[in-house]
Amino acid sequence: MLVLGLNGNFSAGNTDLVDGMLEFFCHDSSASLVRDGVLIAAVEEERLNRIKKTTKFPVNAIRACLERANVRVDEIDAVGYYFPEDHMDMVLNQLYTEHRETPTRYTRELIKDWLSRELDWDLPDDKLFYSPHHTAHALSTYRHSGMTEALVVIMDGMGEESSGTVYRAEDGDLHTLTSYPIPKSLGSLYLDATRQLGYKFGDEYKVMGLAPYGDPGTYREIFESLYTLKDKGDYELAPGAFGLNNLGPALFGNGLLPRRKGETFTQQHMDIAAGIQEAVETIVLHVLTYWAELTGLRKLAFGGGVAHNSSLNGVILRSGLFDEVFIHPASHDSGAGEGSALAAQERLGATHTTPRLRAADLGPELGTPQHIESTLHAWSSWVDVEEPDDIVERA
Structure with missing residues (x-):
């Protein structure tokens, strides 16, 4: 089973869907491809459109994932999105109310329109799935941890109603223990x-x-x-x-x-x-x-934007609370996009085991030596280029 995970909003690269959209409305746009539970491609849109923390619809990232995995859009079984449909439509409705000159269009139509217009792909309604935000984070974090039993903790800015959620994970299932409101x-x-x-x-x-x-x-x-x-x-x-x-x-x-x-x-x-x-x-x-003392769990899978605070993670490791700690390398919302693909996969009845994530080099390659040389040459007025025989010794 092949599933595409998406996050980001629905704006084009040179404009906003609605004037005055906040800079963090659906930040960290990305696309991910999951095949039978295995992450085979993952690309952040900012790497391609050169807008840091971009919110734009990840059409370039989708193309890069397809190329990386050598697949066609018509081979994809489903698409996942990292927030619930009704939540996103409510947010859009608020924006439309404030900007009445903007045509009223909602998430399902917008996603399908992007895919049709840019990729010539008419996605059926029953192939588009939405996931609660923290569930998406939790799935990507837990499933890649390699852990069977674990305390799974998600902390970020906010999901639909929560800024933190604690789960007990057992044998592939997530059980919510508590959540912390926005x-x-x-x-x-x-x-x-x-x-x-x-x-x-x-x-x-x-x-x-x-x-x-x-x-x-x-x-x-x-x-x-x-x-x-x-x-x-x-x-x-x-x-x-x-x-x-x-x-x-x-x-x-x-x-x-x-x-x-x-x-x-x-x-x-x-x-x-x-x-x-x-x-x-x-x-x-x-x-x-x-929660560690209450559950007796000695393994932690930590995700959400707060989990990117590596100084905090060092404190957690030194605390002695856990024997093992896993931090998803994309704990920000790009990881939630991948989690939405895992959620969609489950909605379709698949029960694939996700292996522990060992590497994150899942995007476009740098290219041939000739391509690299040509690209560097274009910047020769600003950068000096060396090709040492022993790069370690030179460093």
Whole structure:
């Protein structure tokens, strides 16, 4: 069985479906191909359209996946999408209400139109499947972990109604243990701090990299005021802590002004980065400790955008809570796109075992030496090219 997984919105590369769409509406567009449970191709649209964190419909990524796998569109048995249909249609309806000049078209029509127009593929209605967002994340993370029994934890900005979900995985099945609503979003809290430090959406990794240069103790009292750890692995974010640009008042009230883009970094900025990093680590460990102890599970499969915080992952590994930890290399929404393909496969009754993911080189190859040389030559005014006999020695 061959299934195509998709994520991203429905805009063309040079425009938005609706004027003023947010930069993070269906970010990390990608396409994935799964054959009998095995991921055989995966490409992020940004690699091809050169728009970082792109939200555009992944038509170039689809073509690249087909070429990589050497298959035709008419060989594909189903298509998966990484959010529920009614949820996406509701979001689009809100946008249409605000922009009444935009023709009203919904997700099923939009996806099928893209595939028909660009790939000459008339996808039947009964071959298009939608998946809950965190389920898609969880499937891609758990199925590639190689684990039979595991605690599966998804944390991100938000899904339909949740910003975090905890599952018990047994023999290929996922059982939901709890979920954390959107107002408890650690992904959004970290994004807020990212913007306070003069960065933009998608730059969270820069804050993580800045944090080791700071002292988390400097503003620990401020950051501790933003959350409360509760019983049974629960927590609350303080009113005003959640939401874009709502972290500001806690910082402003203590004389900490936001860094402007291009402004020189000061020790204050580094200490703020260290403070938010420690706060998120504390909350995540609180959640994991409770569920690990309650379930007795010693293996963790961790996914969602928060799982890309490698400093946090190091803390988890050193905590001793788990004997084994698996982080999906595409824990962001591109991985959820692949998870939607796995979900569609199951909807069609397939029960394929997914092998542990050992490599992620599943996209287009660089090309022949002649192609590489030609491409580099086009940039010869800006880059110097060497071909050392021993690249390790030269490095």
